Amino acid sequence: MKILTFSAMLLAAFFGIFQSTHSQQPAPAVTPAPAQPVDVTCFESRKGASEVVKRELSVGVPNVKCSPKTGAVLWWSDPFDGTVPMGDMPQMDRIPSGKAVVKPRSEKLALLPSCGIACHNGVGPKFIPPTLPTSKKPTPIPTMAAMVPDLQNLQHGRERIWCLDCHHTTQRNKLVDNFGDPISIDQPQLLCGKCHGDRLRDWRDGIHGKRIGEWASAGKKRWFTCTECHNPHNVQDGARNRGFVQLAPESPPQIPKGMKDASWEKTPGVPH
Ligand code: HEC
Ligand code: HEC
Ligand code: HEC
Structure with missing residues (x-):
């Protein structure tokens, strides 16, 4: 029994060493390694x-x-992996075609393929799926409550806008412009720009949002669209009551080799 325990300990010690030499490489935290x-x-x-x-x-x-x-x-x-041309945008004619690309939103939305055909086609029976709405005013939609927070008193716009200010009445897999014409879900900037014109202009000028790709101003770039950052159904994030769900910050960068702490950063630098 004693010998058994001892050899088990030996094995455990060996395994420990084996593990620690291997932990030099970035290995997934979970053991055992999956097949x-x-x-x-x-x-x-x-x-x-x-x-x-x-x-x-x-x-x-x-x-x-x-x-x-x-x-x-x-x-x-x-940076262009999985992107498609942005499509027509007013005031963007000076950008050569194919130089502004986006990642389509539609492939991220699980429900989208069925939105326009299964439920909101206006021909269903009276109870479920519902017939097309006759007004743009808030009404209870129990089937959607789990997807859209504060559904009836929607906090986007502080209860002054609702579903059909953004979603097309008859083509439910489309957004809607000011004329009632459909906008692709892949071009949310055309929707948001209806009401946030200043923000759209900033985005177009590269002051708001994010782009990655070629550095030159006339180069090819991937533009992040509004809904890649903002959840259109929840733009007033909880206690912050602001438009963006913040991430926990990254840890501070590594201290340069040979330095014990970062106190040197506090001493004034070389005057220019
Ligand atoms: C401010 C505009 C806006 C309002 C108001 C709005 N939506 Fe949306 N909705 C969008 C946009 C834009 C998308 C696409 C989101 C994306 O790309 O992530 C979307 C997506 C959806 C989807 C598809 C989600 C999926 O994962 O497939 C559903 C369902 C939906 N909305 C329902 C509603 C309902 C119900 C209401 C009203 C209570 C509503 N929306 C109000 C803009 C809006
Ligand atoms: C029909 C008009 C309308 C549309 C379309 C619309 N919004 Fe809004 N949005 C508003 C209003 C009104 C407010 C509320 C401002 C307030 O009273 O605080 C608001 C608030 C916001 C806020 C919060 C502002 C803040 O100060 O924190 C964000 C973020 C936002 N919208 C993003 C979007 C995005 C992204 C889209 C497109 C998916 C969009 N909106 C589409 C009308 C609209
Ligand atoms: C790369 C991410 C990103 C993209 C893309 C983006 N935004 Fe924002 N937006 C932000 C951040 C971050 C804030 C600051 C929110 C905060 O302070 O909580 C913000 C703030 C806002 C606000 C509120 C302004 C305020 O004063 O707080 C509005 C409205 C808005 N964005 C609309 C848009 C629209 C419209 C688009 C597309 C044309 C867009 N955003 C694209 C990240 C983005």
Whole structure:
């Protein structure tokens, strides 16, 4: 019995050493290692709505590098991976075609393919699915309550706008412009710009939002669209009561080699 315990200890010690030499490499925190490689999912800009699965674009080159702390994408090896041309936008004619690209929102939305055909086609029986609405005013929609927070007293616009200010009445897989014409879900900027013209202008000028890609001003860029960052149904985030769900900050950068702490940062630098 004693010998058994001793050899078990030896084994455990050996295993410990084996583990610690291996822990030099960044290994997944969970042991034992799975036989099948598990998909690693990171998010690009809005958690829960802009997820990408990590994969290799070519041997040894991952499509993205992600923060181990927040799961946010920190680096793209190909900024245009999965993008399509942005489509027509007023005041953007000076950008050569194909130079402004976006990631389509529609492929991130699980319900979208059925929105316009299964429920909101206006021909269903009276109880469920509902017939088309006759007014734009808030009414109870129990089937949607789990998806849209504060559904009846929608906090976007502080109860002054509602579903059909954004969604097309008859084509439910489309958004709607001021004339009642459909807008693609992939061009939310045309919708948001109806009411947030100043923000749209800032976005167009590169002051609001984010772009990645070629540095030159006439170069090809991926533009992040409004809904990649903002949840259109919840723009007043909880206690902050502001438009953006904040992430926990990353840890501070590593201290340079040979330095014990970062106190040197507090001493004034060389005068210019
Ligand atoms: C301010 C504009 C706006 C309002 C108001 C609004 N929506 Fe939306 N809704 C959008 C946009 C934009 C999208 C696409 C979201 C995206 O790309 O992530 C969307 C997506 C959806 C989806 C598809 C979600 C999915 O995952 O497939 C449903 C369902 C939906 N809205 C229902 C509603 C209902 C019901 C209301 C009213 C209570 C409402 N919306 C109010 C703009 C709005
Ligand atoms: C029909 C008009 C309308 C549309 C369309 C619309 N909004 Fe709004 N939005 C408003 C109003 C009104 C407010 C509320 C301002 C207030 O009273 O605080 C608001 C508030 C916001 C806020 C919060 C502002 C803050 O100060 O924190 C954000 C963020 C926002 N909208 C983003 C969007 C995005 C993104 C879209 C497109 C998906 C969009 N909105 C579409 C009318 C609109
Ligand atoms: C890369 C992410 C990103 C994109 C893309 C983006 N926004 Fe924002 N937006 C933000 C952040 C971050 C804030 C600051 C929110 C806060 O302070 O809580 C903000 C704030 C806002 C506000 C509130 C302004 C205020 O004073 O607080 C509005 C309205 C808004 N955005 C609309 C838009 C519209 C419309 C688009 C598309 C044309 C857009 N945003 C695209 C990240 C983005």
